[in-house]
Amino acid sequence: MTVLAVGLLAAVLTVAVTRPRGLPEASAAVPAAAVVLVVGLIAPGRAWEEVQELGPTVGFLAAVLVLAHLADAEGVFRWAGGYLASHSRGRPRRLFALVVVAATLTTAVLSLDATVVLLTPVVLDTARRLGARPAPPAFACAHLANSGSLLLPVANLTNLLALQASGLTFLGFAGLMLLPQLAVLLVEYVGLRLTFRRDLAEPAVPLGADEEVPVPRVALTVLAATLLGFAVSSPLGIEPVWVAVAGALVLATRTVATRRTRVRDLVGAAAPLFCLFVLALGVVVAAVTDRGLGALVAALLPDGTSFAALLGLAAVAAVLANVVNNLPATLILLAALGPTPAVGAVLAVLIGVNVGPNLTPVGSLATLLWRRVLAARGVPAPLGTFTVAGLATVPLGVIAGTAALWLTLTVTG
Template sequence: MASPSSSRCHGTPPRSRAGPGFCRRPRVVDLIERVGPVIGFLVALTIVAEISERAGVFDVAAHWAARVARGSVLRLWLLIVVLAVASTIVLSLDTTAVLLTPVVLAVARQAKLDGTLFALTTVWLANTASLLLPVSNLTNLLALHSFSRIPDHPSYLSVMWRPALAAILATVVVAAILYRRQLRGRYVTARPADPHDRVLLLTAAGVCVALGPLFVSGIMPVFPAAVAAAFLLVVLAVRDRPGLRALDLPWRTVAALVVLFVVVDLAGRHGLTDAIGALTGQGSSVTDLMRLSGVSAVLGNLGNNLPTYLAIEPVTGSLDRHAALLVGVNTGSIVTVWGTVATLLWRQRCRRAGVEVPLRTYTWQSALVAVCAVVAATLVI
């Protein structure tokens, strides 16, 4: 016969078990279950992106765009827009910021064009195009956990495709208006891309293309990402063994994220959640959603989008409010250079390439893009 204390364990939700004799599930276990797949995905996708960059996928794509544009700055810019959007959606905003930025700037330099337009377009779309798939942004992966707790919830894609499309279109329109004069120009076709290992190049490109459908198939994203990373590591070991040692994995970022998750979790249990709830309000009307996305964007710029998401998520509730939160932290946190990790990485890459976007120019133009993208995306939730 089971003891009274053991019988009370059955049928009791983990969060409600407390006190002597109860089988309370440690809170740290819940945190690990939620954070573990996110961290694993980050490492796996970084491996895919690093090997793809070493294989020449981004280099070839950018130079292909320069040739296809046939000397038209407008066509070149539109092709860069497509590359940035595709890279962000399938391989995440950090991939676009870190790997696509230097290639785009190199093409602009070879074509004797001002790199500012291409640099800003890349960083804006790295952020504002990161709503469509769970893998596009770490905040989206975190949101999957919240989506799954809502009974009979629709898929992430069915909820976010309209805001994602609206944010991308708003960004492109604002950028085109701001740089309309530069877009009318012409350029000399850039030289062909440097030669690459054809087998490694085609394999990496094929993996990147295959990941897109897998990420929207309903499989937990960490699994296809891990398989893709392992496969490319084997191919790299066969084709370019020294390349294994050259891989730059984000261990510092992983450590910082783990600390961040723990700190925000502790702060939420000591009053932060209540304070945030008073700022963001309740309800799912257009006005309520605008308030939530606006507050999320402002707090994301004051701090960083990831801790902002973690702090606000407990007071969202409905799917519409989750969507508004993602709109705010993903598309609105671009006004300050520290608003997202991707923007910080982008700034470092620009400086390495000798392109310095004036902070004043970056701030006011990014503010304009952020306002338009957040409003447009929130209106169609």
């Protein structure tokens, strides 16, 4: 039974990673979840509990994806591209630094998917117009989509799972992860600068004039209000999904009325099949965890919240994320930590599953999607370059982020 459960998880992840013939991730996850139930690997009641537990998180994911689509329709990313072009002043190093900031902000507010799907194409077009090498800003988008998602719970699906497990408020989570995020960002900036130093040293040869794009004030105001709503609603016990839905509804009213998007586009932006994939994956992972993998992983995890213990947790999480992808890794690790895990342990795991995926292209679904975006625009992303960039940032990023977390926990008690 354990072998069957692991085999089903492997099949689900293989399809999710390779997407043969363009099949959606749910095409394997839903049948696998059905098999898990039919053969008795997990009881229906246990499966329903898993779906109920993941429901608000998945609903939030859908709402944020719609919000990101609306921001794009309102011209937020075109405006960002114009800002990057005008303020980089034709200097590749300056463009790279601005992209690091833009990718971090986009990931924190609109999630890593917005950075990969919406910001990356804008960054590539901006680099092309400026005549700069595309690799440095492109890799900055990929890395910051993962490692730039530590600060806010809304930045990553893994964060939402960790928030639920830790019992922290929105602001409490942000407060504890501020220093770790800054430490990781410093490592990413220096590591990527060194990795692409030759590309960044090449002088830019502009191919066209800067595009004048008006500031999308309404969209930026709604996004800022939504972000404020997350912070205010958390202490009141209001689920973040309702704040995200409210922000999406407000912006959708204007965007649909002005025909910048259509209702069916909003439905597509919510990625219903991907949401179904996450729910089905949760059922399969629960079966694998209950059938022995959870106990095995739990035996590998160190106890306590000393620096050594936190670093061990982060390291195991980073390795597991690159073996089975960071989303199932998060589900497995949080289950292994037990029903009432220490806050420090949960956040150390989060550092591992968010920073670790930058080591290999299969560590996160966002990275796989990023590679497709680059391929569609004819921009290469060689495995060797990806590995070198990962080695230059991931090990030190995990160590620096964990050290900053330990320091924060020590100071705050």
